[in-house]
Amino acid sequence: xxxxxxxxxxxxxxxxxxxxxxxxxxxxxxxxxxxxxxxxxxxxxxxxxxxxxxxxxxxxxxxxxxxxxxxxxxxxxxxxxxxxxxxxxxxxxxxxxxxxxxxxxxxxxxxxxxxxxxxxxxxxxxxxxxxxxxxxxxxxxxxxxxxxxxxxxxxxxxxxxxxxxxxxxxxx
Numbered sequence: 001x002x003x004x005x006x007x008x009x010x011x012x013x014x015x016x017x018x019x020x021x022x023x024x025x026x027x028x029x030x031x032x033x034x035x036x037x038x039x040x041x042x043x044x045x046x047x048x049x050x051x052x053x054x055x056x057x058x059x060x061x062x063x064x065x066x067x068x069x070x071x072x073x074x075x076x077x078x079x080x081x082x083x084x085x086x087x088x089x090x091x092x093x094x095x096x097x098x099x100x101x102x103x104x105x106x107x108x109x110x111x112x113x114x115x116x117x118x119x120x121x122x123x124x125x126x127x128x129x130x131x132x133x134x135x136x137x138x139x140x141x142x143x144x145x146x147x148x149x150x151x152x153x154x155x156x157x158x159x160x161x162x163x164x165x166x167x168x169x170x171x172x
Contacts, residue, residue, distance in 0.1 A: 037149055038094045040141050044134070045085045045096045050104040051130055052078035054111060058123050063116040066170045067123065073166070074127075077159060088152060124171040131164040 051074050058071025089096045100108065107126060114122055138160060141153035 033145065034092075036144065037092055037146055040137065040144075040149065041085055041089050041092065041094045042096050044137065045082065045089070046101050046104060047130060047134060048078045048082045048085060049098070049100050050108065051127070052082065053100070053108050054123060054126060057108070057111055057119070061115050061119045062123070063120050064170075067120050070166060070170055071123075074163070077163070081156065081159075084152060084156075088148060091148065092146075124167060127167050128164070128171070131160055131167065134160045135164070 055071040055074030055078065058074065059068050060071075062068040062071055086096065088094075111119065111122055111126065135157065138153045138157040142150050142157065144150045144153070
């Protein structure tokens with residue numbers, strides 16, 4: 001007599017365990033990926049807001065034409081990047097705040113209290129730090145499996161690197 005196999009047989013239990021395990025890992029990876037993408041978009045957008053506002057201040061308070069011109073460049077480029085990030089966020093169903101983080105609000109308040117050379121020094125220090133951070137984030141995001149995010153990162157990285165190079169020549 002041939003016995004029918006059922007789910008209580010060990011072969012089927014192992015199969016079910018592997019299926020559940022793989023499904024769990026897949027959904028866990030998806031969740032982690034979505035969290036990374038959300039965090040990346042939120043952080044990059046907030047950084048763009050910060051650099052945009054800092055650029056506006058540099059246009060007004062910079063002690064040299066080079067700092068004021070660099071501030072203008074920051075404003076123009078950040079507006080474009082903000083729009084790209086907003087578009088990506090919509091596609092990825094990520095809600096981004098159009099308000100600066102508490103940390104960035106505080107940093108801008110400190111910058112607003114300065115004028116002339118002291119402003120220039122603080123502004124360039126902030127921009128150098130921000131560019132370093134942005135480059136690190138963009139390099140990481142360029143390796144994401146999500147093609148829209150990795151393409152954005154790959155396309156944006158040269159722009160931020162050019163900002164850093166330009167700032168280095170100004171800050172000498």
